[in-house]
Amino acid sequence: MQPPRKRRRTLALDLTLLAIVGVLLIAATAAAVGAIQTQFYSPSAFVERYLGMLSDGRAAEALTVPGVVVESAELEAAGLPASASEALLRRAALAPLSDARVVSEETDGDITRVTVEYVAAGYEGTTTFDVAPNGMIGIAPTWRFATSPLAVMDLVVKGSTVFSVNGFEIDKRQVSVDGADAEPLDPLPLLVFSPGLYSVSVDTAISATPGVAVLSDSPFRSIPVEIQAEATDEFVAVVQQEVEAFLTRCATQEVLQPTGCPFGYTVQDRIDSLPKWSIARQPTVAVTPEGAGWRIAPTEAVAHIEVDIQSLFDGSITQVAEDVPFIVEGEITVQPDGRASIVVTGPDTR
Structure with a gap:
């Protein structure tokens, strides 16, 4: 029969080993959860999903991302035209976006600034987004854009009321709040996605222009654009x-x-x-x-x-x-x- 002291030492050793295994499992689980959150539920992951939607041409889905859509009062408060048209917030007006990647993530209080690099229709660009917490789903945090990634292109087209943006044709009189009474030389405010390249051109029987390419790389900013069409x-x-x-x-x-x-x-x-x-x-x-x-x-x-x-x-x-x-x-x-x-x-x- 084994002496009691020896059995007690064996039991203590077993318990110690179990405790160590338990600690390792907890640490591994915590590390796995942290890795999952970083990969799928971090501010960078949130921004990457938004960029993926733009890269795939899923404009309607990108508009459902928290913090993207803005009210006219928010535009006005930021000094942007409250009547900006949503005509370009569609798949047909998006240019190719590729090689999007996060290059930095910095936290300042409740705001996390995520900087990305990308190639928009052949042009390299860099954009920084402000991201803020948006609650939890279980143990996973959710996020929203603290500042909308949309921008406003203030467009003046001289020589034509009809023009194309990335091949999507627009008649100023159909999208302006003034309708048929829209003044030809008044800027037409158009909401656009950031990041994105927008090429404006004219090709009518009366006038034409090779076009101007504008990179929207600064969220919630005004982008003044003016082009002059020439007689055909x-x-x-x-x-x-x-x-x-x-x-x-x-x-x-x-x-x-x-x-x-x-x-x-x-x-x-x-x-x-x-x-x-x-x-x-x-x-x-x-x-x-x-x-x-x-x-x-x-x-x-x-x-x-x-x-x-x-x-x-x-x-x-x-x-x-x-x-x-x-x-x-x-x-x-x-x-x-x-x-x-x-x-x-x-x-x-x-």
């Missing part, structure tokens, strides 16, 4: 045709000073025949932007007049056949239905 060759050809037709009609008037026309002829004596006009050289039209509309840049043309002049001094008749140089310019206004109103002017018609 087709539009210039139409204006050229209209100007030539106008001048040709002017030449049918059998007077020295055709009414409303940019050319005329002055004599001191008496005319003895009706003046005959023709256009010896039509102008080469150049259409340039002017404010919300367009302008026919001043250009030279030549009219030709044939008329008999009787001298008041001796009554003699002189047959005049003379080229008359003149300057053509004009204003072009694009109507809401897309038609262009062309008014030809010149030094003699203003």
Whole structure:
């Protein structure tokens, strides 16, 4: 029979070993929980999930992330347009986002600042997000954006009310709070995701531009963007045709000073025949932007007049056949239905 003292030593050893195993298990469990929380429930993981949604084009899902959507009062309080449109907060307006990764995480009180790097449609960028606690699910913490990752692009497009952002077409009159009464040169505020690259371009029958690429990398900030569209060759050809037709009609008037026309002829004596006009050289039209509309840049043309002049001094008749140089310019206004109103002017018609 084993002595009692020896049995007590064996039992104590067993209990000690069990205690050590228990401590190791608790430590391992705590480490595992910590690792899981870091990987799935940390501020960095929260931001990574948001970036993953943008990378996958899941714009609607990204809008459900806590802290993304903002009210007009919040925009106004931040000095941003309260009427900013949500037209670009959709999959069709997103540009490719890739290689997104967290590079740092710093905590300051209740706010954790998570900095990420990424490639947006070929452009490298860096953005810092403010993240705050948003309660618990069981033992797992949840998070929200303390500052919305949305930004406001204040867009001015000169030369067109229709434009595209990342290939998504927008008519300013359809998204502006002023509707059809929207002023062409007033900025159009558009909410955009951060991070994101937004390429604005114009491609209409009247005007076009290669486009401007803007990187939205600062949450809850204003991004002023202004682009100037240029007249298309087709539009210039139409204006050229209209100007030539106008001048040709002017030449049918059998007077020295055709009414409303940019050319005329002055004599001191008496005319003895009706003046005959023709256009010896039509102008080469150049259409340039002017404010919300367009302008026919001043250009030279030549009219030709044939008329008999009787001298008041001796009554003699002189047959005049003379080229008359003149300057053509004009204003072009694009109507809401897309038609262009062309008014030809010149030094003699203003």
